[in-house]
Amino acid sequence: MKTKQYITTTLPYVNGKPHVGHALEFVRADAFARYKKLAGYDVFFNTGTDEHGMKIYEKATEAGIPVQEYVDGYAQNFKDLGKQLGLSDDIHFIRTTDEKHIAAAQEFWKRCDKNGFIYKKNYQSKYCVGCELNKTDSDLDNGECPDHLGGKIELIDEENYFFKFSATQGFLEKFYAENENFVIPNKRFNEIKKFVERGLQDFSISRLKTKMPWGIPVPGDDSQVMYVWFDALVNYISTLDWPQDGKFNDYWVNGNPIQYCGKDNLRQQSAMWQAMLYAAGLPNSKQVVINGFINSGGQKMSKSVGNVIDPLKIINEYGTDALRYYLLRHVHSFEDSDMTMDKFKVDYNANLANGLGNLVQRVMKMITSYEVDISDINFDDHDPILSFHARHIDEFDFNKSMDEIWRLIGDMDAFIASEKPFKKIKEDVAAAHKDLQYLADELNRLAISLYPFMPETADKIQQCLTEVRLPTEPLFKRID
Numbered sequence: 001m002k003t004k005q006y007i008t009t010t011l012p013y014v015n016g017k018p019h020v021g022h023a024l025e026f027v028r029a030d031a032f033a034r035y036k037k038l039a040g041y042d043v044f045f046n047t048g049t050d051e052h053g054m055k056i057y058e059k060a061t062e063a064g065i066p067v068q069e070y071v072d073g074y075a076q077n078f079k080d081l082g083k084q085l086g087l088s089d090d091i092h093f094i095r096t097t098d099e100k101h102i103a104a105a106q107e108f109w110k111r112c113d114k115n116g117f118i119y120k121k122n123y124q125s126k127y128c129v130g131c132e133l134n135k136t137d138s139d140l141d142n143g144e145c146p147d148h149l150g151g152k153i154e155l156i157d158e159e160n161y162f163f164k165f166s167a168t169q170g171f172l173e174k175f176y177a178e179n180e181n182f183v184i185p186n187k188r189f190n191e192i193k194k195f196v197e198r199g200l201q202d203f204s205i206s207r208l209k210t211k212m213p214w215g216i217p218v219p220g221d222d223s224q225v226m227y228v229w230f231d232a233l234v235n236y237i238s239t240l241d242w243p244q245d246g247k248f249n250d251y252w253v254n255g256n257p258i259q260y261c262g263k264d265n266l267r268q269q270s271a272m273w274q275a276m277l278y279a280a281g282l283p284n285s286k287q288v289v290i291n292g293f294i295n296s297g298g299q300k301m302s303k304s305v306g307n308v309i310d311p312l313k314i315i316n317e318y319g320t321d322a323l324r325y326y327l328l329r330h331v332h333s334f335e336d337s338d339m340t341m342d343k344f345k346v347d348y349n350a351n352l353a354n355g356l357g358n359l360v361q362r363v364m365k366m367i368t369s370y371e372v373d374i375s376d377i378n379f380d381d382h383d384p385i386l387s388f389h390a391r392h393i394d395e396f397d398f399n400k401s402m403d404e405i406w407r408l409i410g411d412m413d414a415f416i417a418s419e420k421p422f423k424k425i426k427e428d429v430a431a432a433h434k435d436l437q438y439l440a441d442e443l444n445r446l447a448i449s450l451y452p453f454m455p456e457t458a459d460k461i462q463q464c465l466t467e468v469r470l471p472t473e474p475l476f477k478r479i480d
Helices: 020-038 054-063 067-084 099-114 165-178 186-197 228-233 246-253 263-280 311-318 320-329 341-369 383-394 398-419 429-450 455-467
Strands: 004-008 042-049 092-095 118-128 133-135 153-163 206-208 221-226 258-262 287-291 294-296
Touching: 004 020, 004 246, 020 042, 020 067, 020 258, 020 287, 020 294, 020 311, 020 320, 020 383, 042 067, 042 246, 054 067, 067 092, 067 311, 099 118, 099 228, 099 263, 153 206, 153 221, 153 263, 165 186, 165 263, 186 263, 221 228, 228 263, 258 263, 263 287, 311 320, 311 341, 320 341, 320 398, 320 455, 341 398, 341 429, 341 455, 383 398, 383 429, 398 429, 429 455
Parallel strands: 004 042, 004 258, 042 092, 258 287
Antiparallel strands: 118 133, 118 153, 206 221
16 A cells, blocks of 8 residues: 655635745645655645635625635636646645535534633734734834735724633644654744744634624634634645545545645744644644745835736746746745746756757757667656655755756766767767667656656656657747
């Protein structure tokens, strides 16, 4: 029986169009999922959309359309993005408006309540609509959320349900101590450990339905709806049909559950959700992997600045694998990175058009022209081929893994330059054929290594090898 592996992204909030940051998270999780499948694992890959909360309600109201209609349109945008990014065909897409998710969120609430982690009280708080989070004065910069400058800070004065986050501090500290690689990179792990050590405050997990009707009803109290974060986090197990045991036991309990998220989700994924799982009596995540942000031209991307990079435009002009390549190799695995279209074009020409594309064209041209027998290639021997860069993927350092693959490309170019099979063929046909059989094996090794990252390109290379032909068109056309 295959070893189980669970991998999930966070769920994008459907109050805007997909951006390159969403693409980054999707592509990295997909690369990990494809690598694990290639290594023989049974993989459950989850993504979807987060569709409740104040921001959604306000946006739909402003647009003058029913909220469900509003979220349906945006959810489809993200579903379509997954196809355009070349995500795995067997990906699972959960929406927080799905009936099975609603039922799971309510059952999760009941279990936390039964275990004594939910209570009701009157309170006053400052609430950032952009983050959908309560804020203390220390969280704000001149009265504004630093992540949503100019955004709305709402003053809340009402009776809501609260989650006893404070009661989970001892558990979280012990859990972190026992799981030293729980958050990757270690820098982010230290951040969340310090956050917990400073002391945890209970947080509101409901809103009055009269003020914010777009949410999942609180079990047993129709006057309240669930706070969007409490509801949305449950998606990681509702997608597995929890509270039913089948898929949940296979992929969560026994499937090494890994969560991908941006650094703005550190607190929610590595502390709040872990505390909630503990309160519900359920196993915790295995690892949480934190991405940095993508900036552009030294600034945070924003419509007002005019530096927003649309992933769909890149895909339409340069192809899916060109975007996947750039995100996986040139955007830092864990820290913030700067991306501009000028940088993209330089790396595209140097490493895809002139590098990978040119290499495949040269090798296949010699093989076909000199009628080299390459029938002995083993296309299914994955393990030893993956081994030279697999450790980097296991550590979620895709930059290093991709650098190893491009080192292989460089080695193949260097072999051609030193051995000169195109000259050797005139003097020693057998020796030239042997060189080209070696290059064919290396090209297959390259294709298999590329598959998790650039699956379309990997398939094209292997098709050239199996059919012993040149690419029907350049893998990557040079940009002038």
